[in-house]
Amino acid sequence: NAGVTQTPKFQVLKTGQSMTLQCAQDMNHEYMSWYRQDPGMGLRLIHYSVGAGITDQGEVPNGYNVSRSTTEDFPLRLLSAAPSQTSVYFCASRVSGGPVLAQFFGPGTRLTVL
Amino acid sequence: AQKVTQAQTEISVVEKEDVTLDCVYETRDTTYYLFWYKQPPSGELVFLIRRNSFDEQNEISGRYSWNFQKSTSSFNFTITASQVVDSAVYFCALSEEQETSGSRLTFGEGTQLTVNP
Numbered sequence: 290n291a292g293v294t295q296t297p298k299f300q301v302l303k304t305g306q307s308m309t310l311q312c313a314q315d316m317n318h319e320y321m322s323w324y325r326q327d328p329g330m331g332l333r334l335i336h337y338s339v340g341a342g343i344t345d346q347g348e349v350p351n352g353y354n355v356s357r358s359t360t361e362d363f364p365l366r367l368l369s370a371a372p373s374q375t376s377v378y379f380c381a382s383r384v385s386g387g388p389v390l391a392q393f394f395g396p397g398t399r400l401t402v403l
Numbered sequence: 404a405q406k407v408t409q410a411q412t413e414i415s416v417v418e419k420e421d422v423t424l425d426c427v428y429e430t431r432d433t434t435y436y437l438f439w440y441k442q443p444p445s446g447e448l449v450f451l452i453r454r455n456s457f458d459e460q461n462e463i464s465g466r467y468s469w470n471f472q473k474s475t476s477s478f479n480f481t482i483t484a485s486q487v488v489d490s491a492v493y494f495c496a497l498s499e500e501q502e503t504s505g506s507r508l509t510f511g512e513g514t515q516l517t518v519n520p
Contacts, residue, residue: 322507331407331494331510332448347507379448381508388455389436389498392508394448 290315293395295380301401302370310365310398312380319385321363322392325349325376332379338363339385370402405430407497409511416485417519424480424514426495432456435499437471437478438508442492454478485518492516 296311314321322337324347334347338357352374354366363382367374377399381392406429416422428437439451452462454471462469466483482489495511 324508324510329412329512331512332496332508333510334507337507377446381448391438391450391453393450394440396447 292316293380293382293393295378295395295398297398298396299399301403302367303403304370304372306370308367308370310367310378310380310400312363312365312395313361314363314380314382314393314395315361316382316393317360318382318393319360320392321357321380321382322347323353323355323363323365324379324381326379326397327376335365335378367400372402374400375402376400405432405435405497405499405509407495407509407511409493409495409514411514412512413515413517415517415519418487419484420518421481421483422485422516422518424482424493424495424516426478426480426511428476428478428495428497430497430499432499435497438496438498439469439478439480440494440496442494442513444491448494451480482516485516487518487520490516490518 293314319340323335324332326332333349335353336355338344344355377397379397380395383390383392408427435456437454441449459471468481470479492513492515494513496508498508
């Protein structure tokens with residue numbers, strides 16, 4: 290199993306540009322989520338999904354869009370990039386239903402918005 | 404609302420010292436889950452341990468041990484005989500039970516541990 294994969298690893302955008310961060314998992318996990326990591330703030334939840342066709346907002350959803358058409362993929366779209374979205378983005382997944390189990394994280398995407 | 408506090412921003416020790424990373428949490432739920440993750444300099448997040456709120460037994464895994472105390476809402480992490488490879492940022496996280504809330508992980512701010520040779 291490849292686990293959780295993310296592409297790209299690094300990205301530089303100009304203010305106003307849009308882009309999609311890709312996330313895929315091959316563990317058949319129903320639950321997937323996106324976090325952003327900023328210095329001194331830990332990780333904060335952006336959006337999550339409990340299964341194909343079902344998504345919901347997390348703590349910091351503004352400026353981001355998600356969709357979940359398959360169990361495997363959970364892309365994160367930046368609609369109009371802003372410098373405040375400079376961050377490291379992590380995708381995670383876990384089994385859903387029953388007791389809450391550990392989430393497994395992808396390697397991260399480091400995004401810089403100029 | 405749930406909250407996790409890791410008051411130690413940075414800790415520096417010399418190799419072979421024992422070190423304890425503190426984690427204090429707040430939640431109104433009676434069922435919840437606590438986690439520790441390690442983030443080495445390479446940047447990935449590595450899962451270390453999960454504990455549910457009904458299991459207060461301490462856990463030991465090699466040089467790692469965890470002390471869960473509901474009475475003080477703490478879930479502290481001790482590394483015995485630290486090694487340079489333990490240098491990393493360590494995150495404590497809390498998840499409530501409800502699937503409808505997304506069972507979101509609330510992370511602490513992280514503790515940067517540096518182990519010097």
